[in-house]
Amino acid sequence: MGLGDNSASSPFVGLERATWARLSDELEQPLDDADVRRLSALGDKLDLDEVREVYLPLSRLLALYVEGTDSLHSVTTRFLGEHRRRTPFVIGVAGSVAVGKSTTARVLQELLRRWPGTPKVDLITTDGFLHPNAELTRRGIMDRKGFPESYDQKALLRFITAVKSGASHVVAPKYSHLTYDILPGEQIVVDNPDVLIVEGLNVLAPARPRADGTVGLGLSDFFDFSIYVDARTRDIERWYVDRFMRLRSGAFADPASYFHRYSQLGDAEAVSTALDIWKRINEPNLRENVRPTRGRAGLVLSKDADHSIHHMLLRKL
Numbered sequence: 001m002g003l004g005d006n007s008a009s010s011p012f013v014g015l016e017r018a019t020w021a022r023l024s025d026e027l028e029q030p031l032d033d034a035d036v037r038r039l040s041a042l043g044d045k046l047d048l049d050e051v052r053e054v055y056l057p058l059s060r061l062l063a064l065y066v067e068g069t070d071s072l073h074s075v076t077t078r079f080l081g082e083h084r085r086r087t088p089f090v091i092g093v094a095g096s097v098a099v100g101k102s103t104t105a106r107v108l109q110e111l112l113r114r115w116p117g118t119p120k121v122d123l124i125t126t127d128g129f130l131h132p133n134a135e136l137t138r139r140g141i142m143d144r145k146g147f148p149e150s151y152d153q154k155a156l157l158r159f160i161t162a163v164k165s166g167a168s169h170v171v172a173p174k175y176s177h178l179t180y181d182i183l184p185g186e187q188i189v190v191d192n193p194d195v196l197i198v199e200g201l202n203v204l205a206p207a208r209p210r211a212d213g214t215v216g217l218g219l220s221d222f223f224d225f226s227i228y229v230d231a232r233t234r235d236i237e238r239w240y241v242d243r244f245m246r247l248r249s250g251a252f253a254d255p256a257s258y259f260h261r262y263s264q265l266g267d268a269e270a271v272s273t274a275l276d277i278w279k280r281i282n283e284p285n286l287r288e289n290v291r292p293t294r295g296r297a298g299l300v301l302s303k304d305a306d307h308s309i310h311h312m313l314l315r316k317l
């Protein structure tokens with residue numbers, strides 16, 4: 001599906017990277033090489049140019065959107081005659097497994113923290129709301145991890161409702177890529193930040209219809225802004241396989257890793273194992289559930305084969 005580009009009939013404004021970069025070329029680069037190394041996830045390409053040309057303008061736009069929301073909040077409280085803090089500005093970051101969402105989310109968190117209006121920026125990933133492996137096994141959907149039915153949607157909705165009600169000390173469960181399961185008893189606390197980034201495959205999915213056909217609220221109904229990280233499927237597949245190969249000699253080598261058995265595989269077997277997981281689980285999920293939500297985003301960031309972002313689509317307001 002094309003989303004259109006700069007035509008009167010498209011709901012998006014399309015910008016090439018160079019044009020986008022000029023939108024804040026007077027701003028100073030706030031990060032250094034060490035920050036970039038710390039923020040980029042395994043296999044993702046991130047460099048100082050990418051931060052300056054792509055993420056810095058984006059952080060400015062988001063800081064302006066937060067200011068706009070502050071103004072709306074002020075007029076609303078004045079209208080209601082009450083004094084209440086603004087609820088956290090929630091940004092959803094969606095996209096395929098292995099597309100690099102976590103790098104995008106972490107860079108934005110770091111940059112937004114440096115804007116005066118948003119010093120406190122929290123980040124959560126939706127994997128914490130996956131059903132534990134025991135429950136996925138009981139339901140016979142262990143090979144559907146990441147599909148909408150693998151999440152505890154009610155808990156996710158309760159979480160975001162509490163955050164957007166202005167509640168303090170809202171807790172989210174934690175997932176471990178090492179054990180490939182929910183970490184029992186561990187949680188992340190979200191305590192009224194200025195901004196909350198919610199990163200996950202399916203964060204833009206609309207609510208699923210109930211048995212009686214009615215449709216309630218979905219996670220994305222609570223977003224103030226959302227970003228879809230996009231790339232060609234064949235590039236993401238390659239990134240997935242490359243990452244699997246690196247994990248084989250890294251994280252998988254830990255005997256506690258769920259994938260420890262894969263650390264013993266030879267190169268050819270490791271590639272075919274990664275491709276099998278990709279083809280059976282992640283690629284169908286991308287095709288059936290994740291990419292169809294792309295047009296719901298406020299901003300689509302499109303990546304080239306080398307992971308660099310080359311094009312942006314910003315929703316018209």
Ligand SMILES: Nc1ncnc2c1ncn2[C@@H]1O[C@H](COP(=O)(O)OP(=O)(O)O)[C@@H](O)[C@H]1O
Pocket residue numbers: 041042095096097098099100101102103177178243247251259
């Ligand atoms: N099996 C694994 N073991 C350790 N880390 C992993 C594993 N799978 C993914 N990761 C890490 O988890 C993070 C999220 O990965 P993923 O859900 O594929 O999203 P994305 O690549 O879009 O950030 C990445 O930092 C990735 O490197």
Ligand SMILES: CC(C)(COP(=O)(O)O)[C@@H](O)C(=O)NCCC(=O)O
Pocket residue numbers: 097125126127128145146199200201202277281282
């Ligand atoms: C944990 C994930 C579902 C991602 O969850 P998210 O935080 O995007 O909700 C994904 O990284 C994953 O493990 N998928 C299962 C198939 C695989 O092992 O690649």
